[in-house]
Amino acid sequence: MPAFTRERSVTDLVIETEGLRKSFAAVDAVRGLDLRVPAGSICGFLGRNGAGKTTTMKMLLGMTRRDAGTARVLGMDAADASCSVSIRARTAFVGDEKPLYETMRVADLVRFTASFFPAWRRDLETTYVARFDLPLDREVRKLSRGMRTKLALLLALCRDADLLMLDEPTSGLDPAAAEEVLQAIVSQVAQRRTTVFFSSHQIAEVEQIADEIAIIDRGRAVLNGPIDDVRGKFHRIQVVFATDAPAHVFITPGIARVIRSGRIVTLIASGDHAPIVTEARRLMPLTVDVGPLTLKDIFLESILMEE
């Protein structure tokens, strides 16, 4: 399993887990997760459905107890009950389904939430109510999906939290609304150096705003690190021969996958690609092209490698 992590001191890390495990009955939801999210970063948390993203977030917030391993958020033990309260005082969480109090009016829910956060930003509240065009007198249950997401985001952003933890923040939104939400997140980070840890199925939006990435599959991190480092490590090497590609077995370390198709052999490299290119050239091909992988390809390759 390739893991690309920057060397950082513990205090630089807002989220740090080691060997984190959680099972529900016979299902292993999280299986020894090692995760590091540096302070001030926007970390995209990618994974398939049921990979363990939501369970991980719940463990980090003290909603679910871990079975084994460690989880530290903002330097505090997430499993300790009193630390967990302190973590939530400095963290804003937006759940996948945007859970809110259905029967409260928008204004009442804002007032309710503000009462728990002494550093509540009234200025941001005014700004986002206007920008998101939120109807303060309407009951939450009567809001559209988009409005509901924007309200949940407002309630998160105005807390002046050190960490924003967002589970699928743009799910169910149209592209314009999703863009509005992403811009709000980015502007919060720019103004306050808030750390953002968000899960998503939209790889494009992770590419758009994240500078760190964590890919989880079947409860384990298969990739975690700065997005540029991750991109720099993965390459597609396309080797084209004059006739059908030889049945050569590539032995250079760092080859994640070999795909043969007629005269073309495509090699996915997950490390230093130079020795692989050297080995390919020994086979006397017509051309050897090296190119980067998209984040989507990296995501898919990481999962295939894990399998």
Place this chain on the structure above:
Amino acid sequence: MSTRMLWYKAWLDTRWRFLIGVGVLALATAGCVLAYPRVLQVIAAVGNSDAAVTAIVGSSPIARERLGLTLGLAGTYRGFVWSQLFHNELPQLWCLFAIVIGSGGIVSQAARGEGLFTLSLPVSRQQLVMSRVGIALAELLALAVVPAALLPLLSPIVDQSYTLTDALVHALFLFGSGTVFFSAAFLLSSWFEQFWMPALIMLAIAGLITLARAVNPDLARYTLAPILSAEGHFNGTGLPWMGLLTSLAVSAAFLVLATRNVVHRDF
């Protein structure tokens, strides 16, 4: 401020159940008081006539004995109020609303989704449980006191009087011992995600107890009924302090257990 808001949220969660309960219990009380003149007419009509008693309850000795007891109690206004309200309607209705108010909470809310918002707030689970319990107990106290307090107010309408002290004694025993029903529903709610499941189980238990009492009336003395109705206070044999304290202890144990369940639960 945040603690006050937790209490406010707990109030929002239970207010309709509470308000409906107050309305129903107040109506039951008013109905009982206003029915008294008619009851007096019936007593006068029945008198000592065997034929009239047989026409009402048939020839069953048990039924005749019960009617005789009821008519005997209804001979005085205090006896009538006790037999109709504090011995029958109020405990049954109050316990029903105690079960309904005790059902639900953070476990069922989390299963529906909105509980996750609560759990993401910087408050401990003990605080969440305590705010819910605090508001519920205040509501249940009001559910016991409001109908009782109506008695001295409404009785003059039918040319009768009822002392506030007497009414409050019954109300406090109803609240103190009936809290077991609330705390049992609350405990069940810390296990079951479905809102209706604790209420269903509690109503099934209450139904079984009622059935057992109907089959063998002597079993009543082993239930909460004498404490809920403060029977000893009514008939002058003394207040059932031991029963009240036992009920309170059981309630407290249920609530502690429910709190532990919520604190240790995965959401």
